[in-house]
Amino acid sequence: MTIEAIESKSPKTMRLLWQDPLGRLGLILTGFVFAMAVVGPMVFPFDSGQVGKDASSILQAPSSGLLLGTDELGRDVFRQFLMGSRISLVVGLMATLISTVIGASVGILGGYFRGKTDSILMSITDFFLVVPQMPLMIAMGAIFGQNLSIIILIIGLLSWPRTARIIRSQTLSLRERAFIVRAKSLGSTNLRIIRIHVIPHVLPMLISNTILVVAGAILAEATLAFIGLGDPNWISWGSMLHFAFSTGAVGRGAWWYFMPPGVGILLVVLAFTLLGHSFDRIKNPHGGTSS
Amino acid sequence: MKTLPSKVLRLVISIFAVCTFNFFLFHLIPGDPIRLIARAQKLSPEAVAKMRKDFGLDGTLVEQYFVYLKNLLHGDLGFSFSLKENVSSVVFRALSNTFLLLTVSTLIVVLAGIAIGVYSGSRYGTKKDSSIVLTSLILWSLPTFWVGMLLVFTFGVWFGILQISGITTPNAIYGSYLEYVADIANHLVLPTLTLAIVDIAFFITVTRTSLVEVLNEDFMLTARGKGLGRRAIIWRHGVRNALLPVLTASALYISALVAGAIQVEVVYSWPGMGLLMYNSVLSRDYPVLEACFLISSVVVLTANFLSDLLYRFLDPRVEAGQ
Numbered sequence: 065m066t067i068e069a070i071e072s073k074s075p076k077t078m079r080l081l082w083q084d085p086l087g088r089l090g091l092i093l094t095g096f097v098f099a100m101a102v103v104g105p106m107v108f109p110f111d112s113g114q115v116g117k118d119a120s121s122i123l124q125a126p127s128s129g130l131l132l133g134t135d136e137l138g139r140d141v142f143r144q145f146l147m148g149s150r151i152s153l154v155v156g157l158m159a160t161l162i163s164t165v166i167g168a169s170v171g172i173l174g175g176y177f178r179g180k181t182d183s184i185l186m187s188i189t190d191f192f193l194v195v196p197q198m199p200l201m202i203a204m205g206a207i208f209g210q211n212l213s214i215i216i217l218i219i220g221l222l223s224w225p226r227t228a229r230i231i232r233s234q235t236l237s238l239r240e241r242a243f244i245v246r247a248k249s250l251g252s253t254n255l256r257i258i259r260i261h262v263i264p265h266v267l268p269m270l271i272s273n274t275i276l277v278v279a280g281a282i283l284a285e286a287t288l289a290f291i292g293l294g295d296p297n298w299i300s301w302g303s304m305l306h307f308a309f310s311t312g313a314v315g316r317g318a319w320w321y322f323m324p325p326g327v328g329i330l331l332v333v334l335a336f337t338l339l340g341h342s343f344d345r346i347k348n349p350h351g352g353t354s355s
Numbered sequence: 356m357k358t359l360p361s362k363v364l365r366l367v368i369s370i371f372a373v374c375t376f377n378f379f380l381f382h383l384i385p386g387d388p389i390r391l392i393a394r395a396q397k398l399s400p401e402a403v404a405k406m407r408k409d410f411g412l413d414g415t416l417v418e419q420y421f422v423y424l425k426n427l428l429h430g431d432l433g434f435s436f437s438l439k440e441n442v443s444s445v446v447f448r449a450l451s452n453t454f455l456l457l458t459v460s461t462l463i464v465v466l467a468g469i470a471i472g473v474y475s476g477s478r479y480g481t482k483k484d485s486s487i488v489l490t491s492l493i494l495w496s497l498p499t500f501w502v503g504m505l506l507v508f509t510f511g512v513w514f515g516i517l518q519i520s521g522i523t524t525p526n527a528i529y530g531s532y533l534e535y536v537a538d539i540a541n542h543l544v545l546p547t548l549t550l551a552i553v554d555i556a557f558f559i560t561v562t563r564t565s566l567v568e569v570l571n572e573d574f575m576l577t578a579r580g581k582g583l584g585r586r587a588i589i590w591r592h593g594v595r596n597a598l599l600p601v602l603t604a605s606a607l608y609i610s611a612l613v614a615g616a617i618q619v620e621v622v623y624s625w626p627g628m629g630l631l632m633y634n635s636v637l638s639r640d641y642p643v644l645e646a647c648f649l650i651s652s653v654v655v656l657t658a659n660f661l662s663d664l665l666y667r668f669l670d671p672r673v674e675a676g677q
Contacts (some may be wrong), residue, residue, distance in 0.1 A: 086489065086492075191369070191372055191373075194610075195376075195652050196609075198617055199613060199632065199648045203644055203647075203648045206641075206644055287500065287614065287617075290500050291621065292637065302498075305498075305501060317513070322504055322508070325501075326501035326504070326505070330496055330498070333496040333498075334493055337495065338492060
């Protein structure tokens, strides 16, 4: 199966996803969140400098003009919410890209070459697999600073070990299969075999794993931002919740401030989780990444 | 074959690797940590020089590394400049509070999660089963800290019936030991509930998947052929065999548990490792932050090691098969 063959099958994958009730819910939610992130801030732009004029404008309850009321500085929560969706998605997707490239490379190299390469790569993988992720992310966030690209790097550089493990075990079993042994005896180079025979075969597993990593990365960004390690120049759903919590919006019952970002995180994480599980069931029916 | 001594050796190597990693993470910081601290605290040059010596930061990197290892072996984790106290005593006090929180919540999560997972898995494919699956996916997608905020709002602010901050009521005078325990229990309810709401999904899913797999095995057919009742088949043959994979998977859970604990402790000001970490991030108290990372890694590594041992003890096939 070549990459072209998989691509020609992708309309079928979409149809199968749509037929699965959970997959359909995932597709709808993902589409909704993407549309909101792209179009939302264009229609309702947010200006973080536009603060309220007097005390009465602070933590205002929703009204016809202000759909979701105001925050602790008298700024429009609805517009902030739309803006926040962008950062949550961008960080989640970029971090996943980094994680997937590292995880797939480590997994394929280890599983394909075995021996010393494999044992070195796997001891590094196992080390990062058991070290508790969140304390490490917090420590690195505190050390290397609160900057969007650094946050993306930290999440991406710490999320790959499970991907590497899953792809390695698949590569290991592929390696013994007849077509790879044949390609080898015909004199194909390792690089060519990996490109033509290994990558297309691990791709379904890699995709379902990648979709699940996005969900984890978005949650990780929200948690770091909530702890106060977000980039102060950008608003994300996590940083909105940080400010809502630290300025006492919960105690004052300002539900319009702390409800929307949480619902947003829940929906986007759920969307990717549902998609990942559904894709996994369709493409890897014999025990995939999610089981 | 992996015997007990080689397992212990691996644990020791991993802990050593974590210590080394920890050292380089905090000692290769862009910029000088002492200067960062000095800038935050506005210290005189003499104080900076003394601090450099006290922290073991006055030699070459290799010398510093050996000073660091020697201090660790003596249980010396450095000095916290924001709390003006030895880091080790601060950390171990926090660790015991976290331990209380996690023991209670883990007990609830494991027992209830397994029970619901068995209920769901033994009704595989039914409407009840799929609604439990969807509910678990939703719970697992919730940010723990936000669940905490919602519960604070609902039970602390709105109904005002449960404590939402700390481990005891400040300045409380207790008539008896029982009142003291009751006060802690009241403070414990919401943090535990928060962790349980999110984490229960993990055990439901893992138990369910494992039970469904076991129920499809050949020996289940034999059990049914022997004319055993449904209940006996599920509990005596199904659940007993399904629990081993749950134990293996719980190693993965430990990392999620640590992440959840940090968030819950921040929301409820529970004086444990998570809150300590949060405060040391805010005050940029690097010695404390370093110790928090180191201790939580060592605890997680040890917990993984113990669950592995328990697994081998419960399933002798693992030993014989390798």
